[in-house]
Amino acid sequence: MRQTSQLLLLLFLACILLLPIQAPAADKLQKGQNLTDSGGDTLVSAGGSFTLGFFSPGVSTKRYVGIWFSVSNDTVYWVANRDQPLVDKSGMLVFNDAATLVLLDGARRTVWSSDFAGGTSASAAQLLDSGNLVVRNGSSVAYLWQSFDYPSDTLLPSMKLGKNLWTGTEWQLTSWRSADDPSPGEYRRTLETKGLPELVLWRGNVKTHRSGPYNGLYFNGVPEASTYMNMYPLHVTGLTARPTEITYGYTAVPGAPLTRVVVNHTGVAERLVWNADTGAWISFFSRGARDVTCDAYGKCGAFGLCDPEAALSGFCGCLPGFRPASTSAWQMKQYVGGCQRDAVLECRAGKTTDRFKVVSGVKLPDTQNATVDIDVATLEECEARCYANCSCLAYSAADIRGGGNRSGCVLWTDAIVDLRLIDSKQDLYLRLSKSEFGGPSVSVFPTWIIIGVSVALIIILVLLAFWFSTSIGQLILWLLEGHAVCLCIIRKATGNFSEENIIGRGGFSDVYMGRLFGREFAVKRLIRVRLTDKGKQDFKREVKMMSTLTHVNLAKLLYHCREGNEWILVYEYMENKSLNRYIFAEQNEDRSSLNWAQRLEIIHGIAVGVEYLHGMGFVHRDLKPGNILLSDTWKSKIADFTTAKLFIEEETDPTVVLTPGYVAPEYLSEGTLTIKCDVYSFGVVLLEIVTGTKRTGMPTLLVHAWELWNRRDIEGLLDQAVGEPGELLSALARCIHIALLCVQNPHQSPEEDRPSMSQVVAMLTSTNSQLRMPSKPTANRGAGPSVQLISDDTPGPSTISRSASPAANAVYDS
Ligand SMILES: *[C@@H]1O[C@H](CO)[C@@H](O)[C@H](O)[C@H]1NC(C)=O
């Protein structure tokens, strides 16, 4: 008796356990079949990734039919009845005999339908592994109807945005009204087809953000897309002649994690990628109108230039050759009035004396009214076209795929709107009056002393140049080291600040290559208006201090010059320019030109240099690969120590000013500057050197490194392009360990404080001392409420000049 009941129990359990296997959720609805809400029926795609069923969003009790990611059931990417919710659970989705999908309410009235009668040839509605709900035409691969043609707020791989020019069909994303209401909200994301194709975020009928034009590789204002395009390649049609369709979409390579692009109801467009390990979506890209720096459309008005690192000037400035249209409005931080030309253009009937100035590293302005000719083969031809047409104000290449051979031509004839600096390879060539190209005007208020000294020095120089050998010149240069020199010497060395000699450009300075008596210099010409008043007073004292700091791992300040409007610092010239050129290089050969042993040496050098600075009572404040110079023997030399101060009012000034990504979180949230902030930046730089990944290109770099390190997957972290680490693997593992200690957030608990720089040097030097376990770094994705970020003067490659000389492509991030 007991045995029988046990047997029955077992059978019963077996039935329960086997039930789901016996009746797996189908992915198809055949004609006449239905799904009911009360029955909790769903369709699940064959691979299991996507589920279709009834749901209620957020706190709402209304019922909708939607499709979501099976792993994340609150992520609904498509809603059938967005505007027609059901009020209770009596709804039913039927694939009826006419092969139309219809949603019926409790009274069996049609609430929503797929508006397409497939007729007799249609066999079934099926949820595919791509997430697409389709009605097939018999066994043919063509679809009679598909949900991908009716996007909600989400773009999945293989979907598209844009226009079919034959049929007029348009595909766009529309945000939900709120988290609890999937009906179409205020924000839309469309592919604009006038001018060059680009993605635009709209609020109603007002543009709020542009992605920048498609440049053959990616949308020009989203350069970070190039970092994940190997996983999610873009496809954009419509750049070819007479297209029938202008669309944008992307695919996912096999094995790539789940991803989606979504426009949420707060007007943020974002690409998210599913992290199966943590069970969470990671943000790879996020832009919206609410961005505090430069993302809001047309923020700085016509002919304005937005610089995301220029927090002090409200991010807005004018293009070269332009000034604010209304100074009083700009003082009140009202920038939309834009800028006006300093000097009128001189062009009549094709005869002109105007010239073009390059504005490097930009998101190209709105091309809505621009003239685009994709068949123009070279940039020279594009320039010639613009030159010959007096209404042409600027030009640019449309397609940058050819590397140095840029092709296609965009000509702007009305206002330049929504231009910003960005880490891209695109340049804008701006038409300016020839008067903008003269050398800078001489000092406005020269005292007789300055004149006297300058004249004397000019005479000496001229004499030297003519009558003495270069070795005597070099001797004089050596004697002058650490001293103020005459502007005339610097003009001579830089060819009167010739454009050709520009090797780096930043928000706060231009850097020129100078040459005198066979010796080379890096001449940093500060942009005076960006200096704080206190900085101006401190200039002398600061440079004096800088020239007393001598260390093999610091770039040496040789001379300075302060005459009239010119504020100039002269450093020793570094043959190999800056570290970022190698570790973030696009060409694998450039990356591998710094091998693992050299990289370890460089890391050690940076640590020793920072330790020295700290010992001398200085905080660097802006440690980043662009500020690490490399000598001809690949020794690391830290540059730009203390210059940051010239631009900063107070140590605790909340509007201080550093490069995003390298700034310690406590500095962001509280503005407390300590030497531990440098330790944090050092940790970030160290991780960048070993991974070859820019922190700003991958906000999750620290957490990612921590996770891989914890899994002992060191090789997964190392930059593949550098080659096999071989026996250096353990040294690199130790380095990463130290970096993770450096980027800890001490606020989590005091014992997780970061090591001091001397401890770091000790840990790097000894190979077997015990290290403590690093805690998980906190994600630090931007400025806190009171702190704004800005780089002092070297926004890295974002503003590299690209003039003709061979060295010019190089970043010399002074
Ligand atoms: C829905 O499907 C079930 C069986 O799958 C069937 O019994 C029922 O009659 C169908 N209801 C309608 C209204 O078609």
Ligand SMILES: *[C@@H]1O[C@H](CO)[C@@H](O)[C@H](O)[C@H]1NC(C)=O
């Ligand atoms: C979603 O998944 C969670 C956890 O797996 C589960 O608790 C919840 O009931 C699910 N919600 C729906 C609507 O299926």
Ligand SMILES: *[C@@H]1O[C@H](CO)[C@@H](O)[C@H](O)[C@H]1NC(C)=O
């Ligand atoms: C469905 O397929 C049949 C045969 O393959 C074809 O003749 C018919 O035109 C197709 N219908 C649609 C609407 O594409």
Ligand SMILES: *[C@@H]1O[C@H](CO)[C@@H](O)[C@H](O)[C@H]1NC(C)=O
């Ligand atoms: C919209 O997206 C942004 C960026 O991820 C996020 O910060 C914000 O919380 C989102 N808003 C809502 C309501 O989901």
Ligand SMILES: *[C@@H]1O[C@H](CO)[C@@H](O)[C@H](O)[C@H]1NC(C)=O
């Ligand atoms: C393009 O031209 C239209 C009509 O003249 C104008 O309203 C609009 O502001 C222009 N757009 C840009 C970006 O210049």
Ligand SMILES: *[C@@H]1O[C@H](CO)[C@@H](O)[C@H](O)[C@H]1NC(C)=O
């Ligand atoms: C100059 O360019 C504008 C805009 O592309 C065009 O409308 C105009 O015809 C051109 N003028 C000449 C003389 O080519």
Ligand SMILES: *[C@@H]1O[C@H](CO)[C@@H](O)[C@H](O)[C@H]1NC(C)=O
């Ligand atoms: C530029 O074009 C020339 C000639 O077509 C070609 O040899 C060269 O490789 C191209 N350069 C790049 C960087 O693509």
